[in-house]
Amino acid sequence: MASISELHDRLGRREISAGELLEEQLTTIEEQEPRVHAYLRLTAELARAQAQAADRLFREGGPVGPLTGIPAAIKDVLSVQGVETTAGSKILAGYRPPFDATAVARLKAAGLVLLGITNCDEFAMGSSTENSGYFVTRNPHDPQRVPGGSSGGSAAAVAAGEAVYALGTDTGGSIRQPAALCGVVGMKPTYGRVSRYGLIAFASSLDQVGPLSRSVEDAALVLEAIAGVDARDATSADRPVDFLSELEAGVEGLRLGVPREYFQVEGLEPGVRSAVQEALRRLERAGAELVDVELPHTDYGLAAYYIIAPAECSSNLARMDSVRFGLRDESAPNLLESYLRTRRAGFGPEVRRRVMLGTYALSSGYYDAYYLKAQKIRTLIAEDFQRAFRDCDAIVSATAPTVAFEIGAKMNDPLAMYLNDVLTLGGNLAGLPGISVPCGTSEGLPVGLQVLTPHWQDARALRVARAYEMVRDAA
Amino acid sequence: MPLSDWEPVIGMEVHVQLSTRTKMFCGCSSDYLAALPNGNVCPVCLGLPGVLPTANESAVEKVVKAAVALQCEVAEHTKFDRKNYFYPDLPKGYQISQYDLPIARGGSLQVGERTVRITRVHLEEDTGKLLHAGDALHSAEESLVDLNRAGVPLMEVVSEPDLHSAEAARDYAIELRDLFRAVGVSEADMEKGQLRAEANVSVRPVGESALGVKTELKNINSFRALQRAVAHEIERQVDVLEEGGQVLQETRGWSEAQQRTFTQRSKEEAHDYRYFPEPDLPPLHLDGAWVSHLRQALPELPARKRERFRSQYGLSDSAARLFVEDPDRSRLLEETVAAGAEARTTANWIIAADPKLGPAHLAELLRLIEQGVINRDQGREVQREAEASERPPQEVVQALGLAQVSDENALAAVIEEVIAAQPQAVADFRAGKQQAVGALLAAVKQRTGGTANLKVASRLLRDRLSQ
Ligand SMILES: [Zn+2]
Numbered sequence: 042m043a044s045i046s047e048l049h050d051r052l053g054r055r056e057i058s059a060g061e062l063l064e065e066q067l068t069t070i071e072e073q074e075p076r077v078h079a080y081l082r083l084t085a086e087l088a089r090a091q092a093q094a095a096d097r098l099f100r101e102g103g104p105v106g107p108l109t110g111i112p113a114a115i116k117d118v119l120s121v122q123g124v125e126t127t128a129g130s131k132i133l134a135g136y137r138p139p140f141d142a143t144a145v146a147r148l149k150a151a152g153l154v155l156l157g158i159t160n161c162d163e164f165a166m167g168s169s170t171e172n173s174g175y176f177v178t179r180n181p182h183d184p185q186r187v188p189g190g191s192s193g194g195s196a197a198a199v200a201a202g203e204a205v206y207a208l209g210t211d212t213g214g215s216i217r218q219p220a221a222l223c224g225v226v227g228m229k230p231t232y233g234r235v236s237r238y239g240l241i242a243f244a245s246s247l248d249q250v251g252p253l254s255r256s257v258e259d260a261a262l263v264l265e266a267i268a269g270v271d272a273r274d275a276t277s278a279d280r281p282v283d284f285l286s287e288l289e290a291g292v293e294g295l296r297l298g299v300p301r302e303y304f305q306v307e308g309l310e311p312g313v314r315s316a317v318q319e320a321l322r323r324l325e326r327a328g329a330e331l332v333d334v335e336l337p338h339t340d341y342g343l344a345a346y347y348i349i350a351p352a353e354c355s356s357n358l359a360r361m362d363s364v365r366f367g368l369r370d371e372s373a374p375n376l377l378e379s380y381l382r383t384r385r386a387g388f389g390p391e392v393r394r395r396v397m398l399g400t401y402a403l404s405s406g407y408y409d410a411y412y413l414k415a416q417k418i419r420t421l422i423a424e425d426f427q428r429a430f431r432d433c434d435a436i437v438s439a440t441a442p443t444v445a446f447e448i449g450a451k452m453n454d455p456l457a458m459y460l461n462d463v464l465t466l467g468g469n470l471a472g473l474p475g476i477s478v479p480c481g482t483s484e485g486l487p488v489g490l491q492v493l494t495p496h497w498q499d500a501r502a503l504r505v506a507r508a509y510e511m512v513r514d515a516a
Numbered sequence: 517m518p519l520s521d522w523e524p525v526i527g528m529e530v531h532v533q534l535s536t537r538t539k540m541f542c543g544c545s546s547d548y549l550a551a552l553p554n555g556n557v558c559p560v561c562l563g564l565p566g567v568l569p570t571a572n573e574s575a576v577e578k579v580v581k582a583a584v585a586l587q588c589e590v591a592e593h594t595k596f597d598r599k600n601y602f603y604p605d606l607p608k609g610y611q612i613s614q615y616d617l618p619i620a621r622g623g624s625l626q627v628g629e630r631t632v633r634i635t636r637v638h639l640e641e642d643t644g645k646l647l648h649a650g651d652a653l654h655s656a657e658e659s660l661v662d663l664n665r666a667g668v669p670l671m672e673v674v675s676e677p678d679l680h681s682a683e684a685a686r687d688y689a690i691e692l693r694d695l696f697r698a699v700g701v702s703e704a705d706m707e708k709g710q711l712r713a714e715a716n717v718s719v720r721p722v723g724e725s726a727l728g729v730k731t732e733l734k735n736i737n738s739f740r741a742l743q744r745a746v747a748h749e750i751e752r753q754v755d756v757l758e759e760g761g762q763v764l765q766e767t768r769g770w771s772e773a774q775q776r777t778f779t780q781r782s783k784e785e786a787h788d789y790r791y792f793p794e795p796d797l798p799p800l801h802l803d804g805a806w807v808s809h810l811r812q813a814l815p816e817l818p819a820r821k822r823e824r825f826r827s828q829y830g831l832s833d834s835a836a837r838l839f840v841e842d843p844d845r846s847r848l849l850e851e852t853v854a855a856g857a858e859a860r861t862t863a864n865w866i867i868a869a870d871p872k873l874g875p876a877h878l879a880e881l882l883r884l885i886e887q888g889v890i891n892r893d894q895g896r897e898v899q900r901e902a903e904a905s906e907r908p909p910q911e912v913v914q915a916l917g918l919a920q921v922s923d924e925n926a927l928a929a930v931i932e933e934v935i936a937a938q939p940q941a942v943a944d945f946r947a948g949k950q951q952a953v954g955a956l957l958a959a960v961k962q963r964t965g966g967t968a969n970l971k972v973a974s975r976l977l978r979d980r981l982s983q
Contacts, residue, residue: 120566133565140559142566241565245795275570275797353795356600359609360563364661376659380602403600403790412792 059095059110079198083157109152114204120239132387142239159194186445189219196223214465217477221440221489232472233278236271244350293328298433302339312483320480334429348415355399440477440489527677539667541569548664561667563607575669578701588623596794605644613640633676642668682747694818745770829859851875881909
């Protein structure tokens with residue numbers, strides 16, 4: 042399947058029009074969807090108008106960028122003006138935002154052709170997309186298995202050729218883990234790189250928007266388009282945006298940290314471990330130096346994450362109150378019943394579980410024991426990474442401890458499901474950039490190699506991932 | 517025990533809408549009354565999914581100004597927190613407020629002879645408004661939500677329980693209003709809801725140092741209501757205690773119609789607001805140099821200004837208060853005096869006639885009256901015309917032909933006519949009846965259409981009759 046730059050060249054040479062490219066994509070979607078179920082809703086009409094606009098630019102020599110006319114998908118948590126945006130939840134059924142998320146607006150300005158809105162775990166809470174309020178998305182490599190989550194629809198769409206690239210969001214691994222399980226590239230930028238404006242919040246201090254794509258270069262191109270400070274997001278940072286100039290610089294002379302704790306986590310499958318070790322050997326052969334590093338507070342990360350994220354979500358989801366938008370139980374006899382019935386009917390079990398967990402953790406008398414302690418652990422974890430980065434330029438590990446598991450396998454065991462994020466959520470707690478790049482298979486299913494780098498070193502994560510892609514594909 | 521054996525202890529929580537151009541966290545106008553219901557909203561203040569707040573710097577500046585005027589210590593590091601509760605007038609399901617690191621703490625305010633300690637000053641956002649088809653939210657058939665006000669910047673000032681009477685509570689609130697108006701942070705009009713006072717009231721036997729159980733009074737819409745509500749609550753608590761009962765810790769509302777307080781919410785129903793740091797807004801760093809600059813740039817504060825108006829202008833205490841509560845008025849007074857007018861005359865004229873003139877024109881008007889060119893009644897007329905036409909009073913006087921006739925030849929002619937027309941009055945005067953002059957002067961006034969300078973006319977008339 043062609044990369045963004047190949048498609049851009051073909052569009053530029055007028056070998057294919059954006060309209061034709063779109064129709065090809067829509068045909069693929071039609072073929073794949075009955076098997077994959079990646080999309081919650083298609084926006085073909087909007088896409089055709091956008092493709093026409095792109096073709097006009099190519100025809101008339103107007104300003105075109107690398108993404109002009111490239112068909113893509115967007116996760117159902119990013120607001121798209123006038124297009125139903127539900128965060129995978131019944132409670133937002135029918136809600137059409139009157140504005141674009143900043144990341145969406147920037148892609149539109151860069152020539153987006155929007156194929157549709159992809160499925161996800163409800164309010165991005167989950168690691169399998171089974172928590173969607175609508176339906177389960179399937180892994181294109183094996184439809185009996187999950188695509189990962191929460192950005193499972195975006196990962197599956199890219200893996201099945203149903204989109205050239207997609208936007209996802211990552212709160213504890215929600216871009217990187219599904220990318221790993223579906224065999225595509227997925228990147229969570231540094232916290233503050235990409236504006237969160239218009240992203241329906243799960244956990245505000247952890248959420249980041251990022252790309253899922255077929256190649257590292259594609260991820261870099263998309264990230265260039267969406268990154269940068271935004272006056273509407275006070276947590277977005279004014280940092281120079283350049284993810285391409287170092288991309289092909291290789292790993293020679295770079296020290297890659299191998300955290301012992303990340304290779305000892307509970308449930309790390311042997312096949313995943315050996316695929317990652319093989320990838321590290323290849324990076325070493327390409328000139329990288331492998332160094333042992335320690336992340337001693339890794340074991341506490343999961344607990345801290347499952348207090349902070351639910352605490353924030355319990356507050357963020359309070360606005361789903363049936364007053365101004367979304368679902369409302371009109372039969373409720375009073376206000377309290379209206380709140381209760383709407384939220385009972387609109388939220389799925391995982392969302393309810395996390396709202397209750399978070400409400401409890403913030404309650405008077407429990408705040409210090411839970412939320413405050415979790416924040417202290419968060420600081421310790423961030424310090425772990427700071428110390429480790431004194432000895433290395435990037436940290437490498439598996440993205441997820443397992444390959445794609447069977448649908449239903451972990452639905453009745455939330456803790457087992459949560460453990461799937463154990464290697465990714467440290468990056469969110471510390472706010473670091475991280476990328477997952479496919480690194481072979483285990484039991485015939487894709488495995489992901491995760492690269493984490495210090496704050497604002499997004500370009501370096503991309504560079505290491507790109508270097509691995511080179512040695513992987515050369516073999 | 518008589519009422520005088522009990523000591524009321526009162527602490528105040530005052531919310532003030534800040535007079536910023538835009539709302540606290542979005543670009544909507546903070547002038548929420550100008551638009552139709554829900555016509556002054558955007559995705560941010562509607563709390564739509566995915567929106568984020570951005571803090572209004574001007575609101576932060578106004579809180580710092582108020583805080584330094586209240587002698588507070590301004591924090592170097594401050595942050596916003598979320599106060600979580602469900603209510604239809606709160607679009608996000610939480611209010612962005614400040615919990616453990618307010619912008620300022622530890623100030624004081626002089627109210628009469630007493631110093632009231634200020635606990636803290638913090639910044640938050642206002643809620644929307646509800647309109648019930650019925651008495652209250654829970655019994656209403658239907659409730660309407662208007663979010664025009666949602667997100668307007670709100671400053672909260674919390675005092676220590678340093679007040680000991682209903683009058684002191686009222687005076688404290690008035691003093692705050694005057695202070696906020698003077699430093700330009702709020703119009704602080706209580707009737708418009710720009711200043712909302714809540715009083716925490718308890719009583720204890722005189723001489724006792726432990727505090728009694730307090731109640732919190734809400735729903736107070738004027739300074740008079742504040743005084744009455746607190747006075748009523750003090751009496752109610754004393755009655756309860758004297759009958760051997762216990763005061764319950766609760767929130768009580770003030771009923772203006774019934775002139776009494778009533779239970780709104782008991783302690784058991786109190787919210788757990790689950791405060792936590794607002795993750796969408798980075799902590800604020802308040803630069804020390806900037807804060808001292810704001811402190812140095814403070815205008816003259818009300819207490820000092822009142823004292824100056826009394827000593828320098830010779831105003832009464834109540835007149836000084838009337839001016840200080842309205843910075844526009846006191847500015848007009850000072851500038852008119854600076855333009856050469858006499859202070860008390862100016863003050864009296866401003867209080868009585870509420871002129872909309874600039875200081876130069878007002879000084880000119882007062883000079884015309886002082887010099888006898890026009891009388892006070894004519895002065896009012898000239899003021900109205902000068903306000904409407906924006907012309908100088910001198911010009912107005914000429915244009916309307918209003919100048920008093922002081923010209924002795926012109927008046928002498930009129931006096932001859934009057935003497936000729938009223939021989940009986942003239943005879944009476946000459947027979948020794950002094951009051952006959954009044955009738956003759958009235959006739960002069962009538963014949964000149966009220967423009968005669970009666971002082972001059974009186975002298976001329978007496979001279980003529982004595983001949
Ligand atoms: Zn607004």
